[in-house]
Amino acid sequence: MTWLGLCWRGLLMGIVEVLPGISGGTIALLTQIYDKLINSLSQIAKFRAVDAERASWLASLKFLVQLGFWMVCGFIASMLTILELVGRTPQLFWGAILGIVVGVVIHLTRTVDTQYLIRFVPVGLFIGIPIVALPPASLEPPLWMFAIGGIGAFSAWILPGISGSMMLLLMGIWVPTLEAVRDLEVTKLALFAAGMALAFAIVPRVLASGIRRYRQQMLAFFIGLVASTVYRAWPWRSDSDLPELPVLSIDAQMLAVIACMVIGCVGVLVLMRLVDRDVA
Numbered sequence: 001m002t003w004l005g006l007c008w009r010g011l012l013m014g015i016v017e018v019l020p021g022i023s024g025g026t027i028a029l030l031t032q033i034y035d036k037l038i039n040s041l042s043q044i045a046k047f048r049a050v051d052a053e054r055a056s057w058l059a060s061l062k063f064l065v066q067l068g069f070w071m072v073c074g075f076i077a078s079m080l081t082i083l084e085l086v087g088r089t090p091q092l093f094w095g096a097i098l099g100i101v102v103g104v105v106i107h108l109t110r111t112v113d114t115q116y117l118i119r120f121v122p123v124g125l126f127i128g129i130p131i132v133a134l135p136p137a138s139l140e141p142p143l144w145m146f147a148i149g150g151i152g153a154f155s156a157w158i159l160p161g162i163s164g165s166m167m168l169l170l171m172g173i174w175v176p177t178l179e180a181v182r183d184l185e186v187t188k189l190a191l192f193a194a195g196m197a198l199a200f201a202i203v204p205r206v207l208a209s210g211i212r213r214y215r216q217q218m219l220a221f222f223i224g225l226v227a228s229t230v231y232r233a234w235p236w237r238s239d240s241d242l243p244e245l246p247v248l249s250i251d252a253q254m255l256a257v258i259a260c261m262v263i264g265c266v267g268v269l270v271l272m273r274l275v276d277r278d279v280a
Helices: 003-018 024-030 034-044 051-088 090-109 114-132 144-158 164-171 174-183 186-213 215-228 252-279
Strands: none
Touching (some): 003 024, 003 051, 024 034, 024 090, 024 215, 024 252, 034 051, 034 144, 034 186, 051 174, 090 215, 090 252, 114 215, 144 164, 144 174, 144 186, 164 174, 174 186, 186 215
């Protein structure tokens, strides 16, 4: 893979991690580096390598450092704009997220046999919908919650489906975490990093083993997880934050939301064309 291919993949993964929609793992899956990412994380999680594995260990480390650098760049660039967009135009923001989720689900279903879709997509929905349907916490989070948030964010990031930001949103620390990064609040960031380190030591090994043995089944399960985020991304909501059907009227706001949905979905299709060219 060229450095440019790794660059735009990392940037996209960093950008979506700020968005409470699809996860960085979903982008890795779409752009065909998920297996390499999981295997590299599993290799590095051993923290040391015997002589026979040293070359592959160093190659994995190089890949993760390069990808991580571009992810940080994408994360910072996205963080500087997302809070403003969510505050000013929430319906348009969520419309774009909904379009992205729909595009991702349509694309991923083409990669899995129908028998597995029928059996395992409902499992992903059954697990994902109760999670995304939880009302976001509104109280000021205690410091220890940032460590739990680190565990949840890393686990959600590596799973194609519910994003790390979605988990933080539901835990009530999405905005506090972004503010901690912006304001360099060392204690909160250190606790968050400790939680991520703990998840890093465990989650990739489990996923790498599962992907090797049950690839199609797990992909179908991931599709269910991704589809479950439609509940949270639905742009029309009641005063109690429940999804509701929009009023069927042709006005500027409705057209703008639909346009954002189309742009998000088409963006996924364009991304797939870029992937095909880069992999070919």
